[in-house]
Structures are given as structure tokens and as C-alpha cells.
Amino acid sequence: xxxxxxxxxxxxxxxxxxxxxxxxxxxxxxxxxxxxxxxxxxxxxxxxxxxxxxxxxxxxxxxxxxxxxxxxxxxxxxxxxxxxxxxxxxxxxxxxxxxxxxxxxxxxxxxxxxxxxxxxxxxxxxxxxxxxxxxxxxxxxxxxxxxxxxxxxxxxxxxxxxxxxxxxxxxxxxxxxxxxxxxxxxxxxxxxxxxxxxxxxxxxxxxxxxxxxxxxxxxxxxxxxxxxxxxxxxxxxxxxxxxxxxxxxxxxxxxxxxxxxxxxxxxxxxxxxxxxxxxxxxxxxxxxxxxxxxxxxxxxxxxxxxxxxxxxxxxxxxxxxxxxxxxxxxxxxxxxxxxxxxxxxxxxxxxxxxxxxxxxxxxxxxxxxxxxxxxxxxxxxxxxxxxxxxxxxxxxxxxxxxxxxxxxxxxxxxxxxxxxxxxxxxxxxxxxxxxxxxxxxxxxxxxxxxxxxxxxxxxxxxxxxxxxxxxxxxxxxxxxxxxxxxxxxxxxxxxxxxxxxxxxxxxxxxxxxxxxxxxxxxxxxxxxxxxxxxxxxxxxxxxxx
Amino acid sequence: xxxxxxxxxxxxxxxxxxxxxxxxxxxxxxxxxxxxxxxxxxxxxxxxxxxxxxxxxxxxxxxxxxxxxxxxxxxxxxxxxxxxxxxxxxxxxxxxxxxxxxxxxxxxxxxxxxxxxxxxxxxxxxxxxxxxxxxxxxxxxxxxxxxxxxxxxxxxxxxxxxxxxxxxxxxxxxxxxxxxxxxxxxxxxxxxxxxxxxxxxxxxxxxxxxxxxxxxxxxxxxxxxxxxxxxxxxxxxxxxxxxxxxxxxxxxxxxxxxxxxxxxxxxxxxxxxxxxxxxxxxxxxxxxxxxxxxx
Numbered sequence: 135x136x137x138x139x140x141x142x143x144x145x146x147x148x149x150x151x152x153x154x155x156x157x158x159x160x161x162x163x164x165x166x167x168x169x170x171x172x173x174x175x176x177x178x179x180x181x182x183x184x185x186x187x188x189x190x191x192x193x194x195x196x197x198x199x200x201x202x203x204x205x206x207x208x209x210x211x212x213x214x215x216x217x218x219x220x221x222x223x224x225x226x227x228x229x230x231x232x233x234x235x236x237x238x239x240x241x242x243x244x245x246x247x248x249x250x251x252x253x254x255x256x257x258x259x260x261x262x263x264x265x266x267x268x269x270x271x272x273x274x275x276x277x278x279x280x281x282x283x284x285x286x287x288x289x290x291x292x293x294x295x296x297x298x299x300x301x302x303x304x305x306x307x308x309x310x311x312x313x314x315x316x317x318x319x320x321x322x323x324x325x326x327x328x329x330x331x332x333x334x335x336x337x338x339x340x341x342x343x344x345x346x347x348x349x350x351x352x353x354x355x356x357x358x359x360x361x362x363x364x365x366x367x368x369x370x371x372x373x374x375x376x377x378x379x380x381x382x383x384x385x386x387x388x389x390x391x392x393x394x395x396x397x398x399x400x401x402x403x404x405x406x407x408x409x410x411x412x413x414x415x416x417x418x419x420x421x422x423x424x425x426x427x428x429x430x431x432x433x434x435x436x437x438x439x440x441x442x443x444x445x446x447x448x449x450x451x452x453x454x455x456x457x458x459x460x461x462x463x464x465x466x467x468x469x470x471x472x473x474x475x476x477x478x479x480x481x482x483x484x485x486x487x488x489x490x491x492x493x494x495x496x497x498x499x500x501x502x503x504x505x506x507x508x509x510x511x512x513x514x515x516x517x518x519x520x521x522x523x524x525x526x527x528x529x530x531x532x533x534x535x536x537x538x539x540x541x542x543x544x545x546x547x548x549x550x551x552x553x554x555x556x557x558x559x560x561x562x563x564x565x566x567x568x569x570x571x572x573x574x575x576x577x578x579x580x581x582x583x584x585x586x587x588x589x590x591x592x593x594x595x596x597x598x599x600x601x602x603x604x605x606x607x608x609x610x611x612x613x614x615x616x617x618x619x620x621x622x623x624x625x626x627x628x629x630x631x632x633x634x635x636x637x638x639x640x641x642x643x644x645x646x647x648x649x650x651x652x653x654x655x656x657x658x659x660x661x662x663x664x665x666x667x668x669x670x671x672x673x674x675x676x677x678x679x
Numbered sequence: 680x681x682x683x684x685x686x687x688x689x690x691x692x693x694x695x696x697x698x699x700x701x702x703x704x705x706x707x708x709x710x711x712x713x714x715x716x717x718x719x720x721x722x723x724x725x726x727x728x729x730x731x732x733x734x735x736x737x738x739x740x741x742x743x744x745x746x747x748x749x750x751x752x753x754x755x756x757x758x759x760x761x762x763x764x765x766x767x768x769x770x771x772x773x774x775x776x777x778x779x780x781x782x783x784x785x786x787x788x789x790x791x792x793x794x795x796x797x798x799x800x801x802x803x804x805x806x807x808x809x810x811x812x813x814x815x816x817x818x819x820x821x822x823x824x825x826x827x828x829x830x831x832x833x834x835x836x837x838x839x840x841x842x843x844x845x846x847x848x849x850x851x852x853x854x855x856x857x858x859x860x861x862x863x864x865x866x867x868x869x870x871x872x873x874x875x876x877x878x879x880x881x882x883x884x885x886x887x888x889x890x891x892x893x894x895x896x897x898x899x900x901x902x903x904x905x906x907x908x909x910x911x912x913x914x915x916x917x918x919x920x921x922x923x924x925x926x927x928x929x930x931x932x933x934x935x936x937x938x939x940x941x942x943x944x945x946x947x948x949x950x951x952x953x954x955x956x957x958x959x960x961x962x963x964x965x966x967x968x969x970x971x972x973x974x
Binding site: 404460 | 818
């Protein structure tokens with residue numbers, strides 16, 4: 135059964151055949167692209183003209199997201215920016231604290247059980263002049279049910295008095311940097327950092343394992359992918375116990391599941407030896423729609439949480455250097471053994487000292503285990519400078535830069551965390567490409583919304599929310615951005631032989647667009663409307679979600 | 680003291696990779712002598728407990744001789760602590776082995792957020808052969824320094840395979856970072872269990888040299904029965920020729936007071952806010968610490 139899709143334009147990402155109008159598909163694979171007469175020789179076909187006025191691109195690839203983006207939609211969204219829910223409800227942003235409280239009250243009124251916990255997410259007081267939200271504010275919403283709001287950064291939570299009471303923290307004498315106290319000596323309900331969030335989060339309805347995802351969350355994640363034109367997405371850090379692997383395998387194997395999931399085994403909480411063994415075991419469980427066997431190593435924390443490891447001159451506001459989440463010795467063990475066994479490793483480094491540690495450790499590991507095509511990926515790698523990118527290129531490493539960060543937190547980085555010069559070089563996509571580093575760009579959803587075209591817009595324009603351009607020299611072109619969210623991302627996943635471009639033999643994964651991203655202009659790239667996707671030859675219109 | 684008025688005590692055991700935490704933990708288990716210790720480790724990895732101490736192994740919990748247990752907390756310390764605290768009967772004391780790069784001060788203050796859990800103190804181990812290099816390392820130097828800065832007790836380890844000059848150098852390097860923590864030498868984990876269960880700071884007047892050996896000097900914690908007169912108690916200690924130093928907090932009819940003894944001098948002061956009753960006494964009266972073979 136051959137289907138030939140006719141489109142207004144097909145952007146193939148295959149330079150030999152860059153643009154065309156028809157693509158032939160059989161059993162979820164591409165037979166070829168070209169004019170109708172070029173493809174007719176494959177035999178009997180059905181001509182599908184529903185995309186005759188659409189633009190097709192290779193299915194977009196989100197190479198750094200978390201399935202948790204899907205599960206969070208079970209909770210109340212109180213972010214500053216308008217955000218599309220999986221079901222297509224455009225939720226209005228909360229522009230001040232009053233908006234936040236009003237939205238919470240509205241959601242609260244719908245819950246019948248007065249004791250039921252109420253979790254909410256994506257609060258960002260940075261946009262309300264950093265006004266401190268307190269338990270007294272949230273007590274206006276309810277004094278009987280515990281309420282907790284996760285901040286957009288994921289590093290801070292606000293809770294009400296009931297939540298503190300349940301956690302045994304509604305008392306004087308709490309002595310912790312992450313728990314600010316009021317004039318009465320009682321905690322104000324702001325919990326800063328994972329150490330102080332975890333004792334309270336189960337009481338406000340957040341799962342103990344924040345990165346875990348359930349079936350409903352996976353379905354919602356799939357819907358968000360279709361809305362964003364995404365056909366392959368990563369779940370970048372999971373513990374992947376058997377029951378989770380079974381759930382992922384079950385859901386992704388269903389005929390109506392629209393997204394190929396690449397889930398990485400998180401290094402934390404397991405010995406390096408067991409990590410390598412688990413990755414090897416997981417690899418054998420991969421399917422077409424669920425790819426396993428890769429490792430994620432978190433090396434440091436976050437820049438806005440002041441837990442990233444920075445080289446000189448350190449934090450702009452004088453904060454002490456951040457935290458290591460792995461010892462250099464364990465990192466070396468993992469990199470060496472992964473190279474020896476052909477396991478693909480992705481490292482999270484935000485600060486440039488953490489990036490430098492990976493560079494130096496890889497340099498030594500590659501002397502022991504030369505590996506011509508390892509493609510290990512530095513994820514985030516936000517503060518790398520030109521010299522580091524040169525080394526990264528030489529070592530055969532890839533980068534996946536956090537382009538969205540400029541828009542959401544660029545102003546904070548400029549004013550507070552790293553200062554003007556280093557804020558301008560953050561996520562230096564232009565430098566990476568000039569130095570020959572394979573490049574992907576990402577959203578880190580749910581930290582910022584899933585949407586590779588928006589992420590491309592961020593890398594092209596480098597604008598902050600307040601309108602400041604951060605790093606003119608590191609802007610990339612629209613063509614480079616489109617490459618980064620398709621073939622570039624596929625390369626970093628070792629999947630460029632099967633996805634990332636529209637050409638013979640590859641998976642029939644397409645983003646179906648209403649507008650032409652090559653014509654609309656870089657400043658409007660985020661406004662390209664997505665009609666839906668084709669994944670493995672299956673059609674997923676946004677309108678049917 | 681009973682559990683109900685103090686909460687479940689947790690000693691945070693810190694130190695960079697290879698500093699000897701596992702060796703020390705095994706020695707503590709051999710000295711448990713009826714105390715039900717719960718050992719919490721980040722991950723089991725190469726099993727951290729000597730085989731002869733193990734009675735039964737589960738996925739996350741190992742039952743040990745004498746009612747002790749060892750569990751791994753992975754990436755959810757709070758949940759694991761909750762499980763330990765809920766054990767019936769509860770353990771007498773938890774020794775929490777932090778990962779090599781974790782900051783014990785942060786762990787200790789987080790423990791304070793858990794109802795029914797109280798931090799006994801922070802013990803930081805330093806390998807005398809490696810500590811200077813670690814402190815000078817671009818990547819981990821500040822982490823190791825911050826670990827030492829949080830210590831109530833620093834234990835210099837592997838002193839048996841280092842020369843005296845190296846021990847002295849290591850002691851000086853450590854002293855620059857660990858404030859008024861007590862610094863002791865202990866090869867092969869030879870340290871009195873009480874010191875680990877109740878680590879307390881001792882003001883250091885001559886920063887530099889270790890304050891004694893966990894083996895040669897007798898260092899112990901004494902908790903007087905019932906209220907005492909602080910002046911009388913401190914004077915009595917100072918008059919005992921074998922007592923070199925002592926510091927801690929005693930219960931008096933007027934409340935808790937802090938005492939300090941250096942040779943024949945003593946003083947009594949107001950206690951710090953979170954003072955626990957107990958006095959660390961270092962004396963020449965060496966009592967051999969139990970060896971592994973006669974445990």
C-alpha cells in the first residue's frame with residue numbers, strides 16, 4: 135500500500151533534493167521524494183492531496199524534554215506566559231499575584247473534598263518584580279487543603295499554611311537557608327531548593343519522583359508533541375524501573391500514539407557500575423517507538439539556582455560556586471565504560487566549569503578508549519566559550535543548547551547571575567556552528583514550553599522577554615535553526631540514519647505546517663502554525679486531538 | 680535521655696571518595712554492642728558492609744548483626760529517613776553516609792526539617808595522603824573545604840600508611856578549613872563509637888596538629904546522670920591529671936550550661952542555642968578500642 139502525499143512544498147533537509155512537492159510512503163517508510171512522475175514507478179499508489187496547501191518538514195525532534203511536561207497538566211497552570219494545554223485550551227498567563235490567586239481560587243472551587251491537595255505549577259515571581267509570595271497569600275485560596283506551587287524554574291516551591299502544618303514545619307526554630315522566616319519566626323511558605331521541597335511536596339500532591347510520568351501524562355505529552363510538529367522527543371532523565379519501561383513500551387506501541395520516545399537512564403541514586411549494567415540491559419528493550427539504553431549524567435546544578443559550577447570570575451552577584459552532582463571520579467568511570475561498551479552518554483552541564491570537567495575527562499577517556507563516532511552530547515552547556523567549543527568539536531562531542539533560556543531568563547542572567555558579557559555568550563549557537571560542533575537546541579519542557587519552532591525563533595533572534603538582544607554574534611540563520619530541530623537533533627541522538635530528513639528509506643515522520651518557515655521570516659518563525667504531524671505514515675491532525 | 684525528648688539522632692558522615700567512610704562504618708558496627716545502628720548509604724554499589732556482619736540482604740535494606748540495618752537512600756533521602764524513623768522498634772541512632780561530593784552542612788540543615796529527626800553532628804573524614812591534593816584541586820577543592828567547614832569532628836584516615844610528617848601536614852591543611860572542630864587520627868576506622876554518635880566541636884588554640892589519636896588518646900563522651908553543678912563538674916575534670924581537654928554541655932538545676940576544660944583551667948558559659956547534653960573528654964587514660972578480630 136503506497137501513499138503519495140502532495141504538498142505545497144516539502145522541505146526535505148536533504149541538500150541533494152532540498153525542496154520538492156511529493157513524497158511516497160509505504161509501511162511507515164519513505165520510498166522517495168520528487169515529482170509525481172518520479173514516484174509513480176514504485177507501483178500502485180493512492181494520491182493523498184490533503185496537504186496540497188501545506189508545507190511539510192521532517193518531523194521535528196525535541197532532543198531535551200521530559201515526559202513530566204505531560205503529567206504537570208493535571209495541575210493548575212499559573213505561569214506568566216500564555217501556554218497551550220495538551221487539549222488545546224490556551225491558558226492565559228497570570229500577570230500578577232492577584233491573577234495567580236484568582237486562578238487558584240477558580241480551580242479550588244471545583245474540588246469537592248476540602249482536604250484534597252492542590253498542586254499548581256510554573257509560578258515565576260521574577261515577572262512580578264520578584265514580589266515574595268507567602269503562605270498568607272495562598273491561605274486566601276484555602277486554609278483546609280494543602281496547596282503547593284512549583285516555580286517555573288523547578289527550584290522553588292510556595293506552599294500554604296496547611297501544607298507546612300502537614301509537613302511539621304508550621305513552627306518556630308526552623309533553621310535552613312532555603313526556608314525564609316517571617317517576623318513571627320515561622321516559615322513564610324517559600325521553599326528554596328530540592329532539599330527543602332522534598333519533605334513538603336508529597337503533602338501538596340506532587341509525586342515523590344517529580345520526573346516520573348503516568349499513562350495520562352504520556353497521552354498528554356503526545357498531544358503536545360503533535361501541536362508542536364514533534365514526532366520524536368526525549369525523556370531526558372528517568373530511573374526507568376521495569377514497571378515504567380513496561381508502561382512506556384505499552385503506550386508507545388499503541389496505534390494512536392504519535393511520538394517516538396527516547397528515554398535516558400538518569401545516573402543519580404545508583405552506583406556507576408550498576409548504571410552501566412542497567413543501560414546495557416535497557417538497550418535490549420528498545421523498540422521503534424521507544425528507544426532505551428542511553429545514559430544521562432547530571433554534573434552540576436542550574437545557573438538561576440546558583441548551583442551551576444562556574445569558572446572564574448564566578449557569579450555576578452558574588453554567590454559561592456555551585457554544586458557537583460557527581461564526583462569527577464565517577465564521571466570518568468561512566469564515560470570510560472560507556473565508550474568501551476558503546477553506550478551513548480548525555481551530560482548535563484550548565485556552568486562552564488562543569489563543561490570543562492567533561493571536556494578534560496573525555497580527553498582522557500578517549501585516550502583509553504578511542505571511539506571515532508561516540509557523539510556524546512553536552513546538554514545545556516549554556517556558558518561554554520569559544521575555546522571550549524573548539525575542544526568540543528575536536529573531541530567529537532555534540533551540544534544541545536538551551537536556546538529558550540534567553541527569552542525566559544536572559545534578563546536575570548544579565549542583571550544577576552553571570553552579568554552582561556557572559557549573558558551575551560550563553561547558548562552560543564553561532565560560535566558552536568562556526569567551530570564545527572554538531573548542534574541541537576531545546577526547550578527542556580516543562581521548564582519552558584515544548585515547541586521546536588519557538589526554540590528556533592529564540593536561537594535566531596536571541597531576544598529576552600524584556601526585548602533585549604543577547605549576543606548578536608551568536609544568532610543563527612533560519613536555515614541553521616531548522617537544521618538544528620531536525621537533522622541536527624537526529625545526529626545528536628545517533629538517529630540521523632532514520633529520521634531528521636525526508637529521503638528514501640527514512641521513517642515517514644513529517645511536521646505538517648500551515649506556513650512556510652523558510653519564507654515567513656526569522657522574526658516570525660515562532661508564529662508558524664502547525665496543522666499536525668505524520669508519524670511513521672500515520673496522520674495526526676491537531677484538530678482531532 | 681529517651682527518644683521522645685530528643686528525636687532520632689542522625690550523624691552525618693562525610694568525606695571525599697576513598698576517605699575511608701566505609702571502613703569507619705564497619706568499625707562502628709563492630710562496636711555497636713547492643714545499640715541498634717541504622718547505616719544509610721547513597722547506594723550499595725560494591726557492598727559497603729563487611730560480609731560477616733550481614734544477616735540478610737534485601738533490595739534496599741540489609742539486616743545486620745545485633746539489630747543494626749543498612750539501607751540505600753538513592754535519590755530520595757527524605758523518604759528513606761522516614762522509613763528508618765518508622766521502623767519498629769526505631770533504631771537508636773542513624774549514621775548517614777553522604778556521597779563524596781555532597782555538602783554535609785546542607786544535609787544537616789535539611790535533617791532539621793524532618794519532624795522527629797535531630798542532627799547529632801557532622802563527622803568528616805580526610806585521607807592524610809590525599810587531602811592536600813584534594814584541597815588544591817580546581818574542581819573539587821572548594822567542595823572538600825566546605826565539607827571540612829561543616830565538621831564537628833574531622834577524622835584523619837590512613838595515618839598508618841603515611842609518615843608522621845605527612846600526618847602533621849594534613850592536619851595543618853585540614854585545620855585551616857574546619858574551624859573549631861576536633862581533629863583526630865584514626866587508622867583503619869579505629870575510633871570510639873561515642874565520638875561518631877556525638878561529635879562535638881572543641882575550640883582549637885594551636886591550630887595545626889591533630890588533637891590526638893582515636894586509638895592512643897582516650898576520647899569519649901560523658902553525659903552526667905541528672906543535674907550537676909557546672910562549676911563543680913568542670914573543676915573536677917580539670918583536677919584529673921589525665922584529662923587534657925574537655926568541652927560540652929551539662930544539665931544543671933538552672934538549665935543547660937557549657938563547660939570547657941583545658942589542662943587545669945576551666946570555664947562555664949551560656950550554651951549555644953541548640954546545645955545537647957554531653958561532654959567530650961580527651962584524656963591520656965588510653966582505653967583500647969575494640970579491634971575487629973575481637974569484636
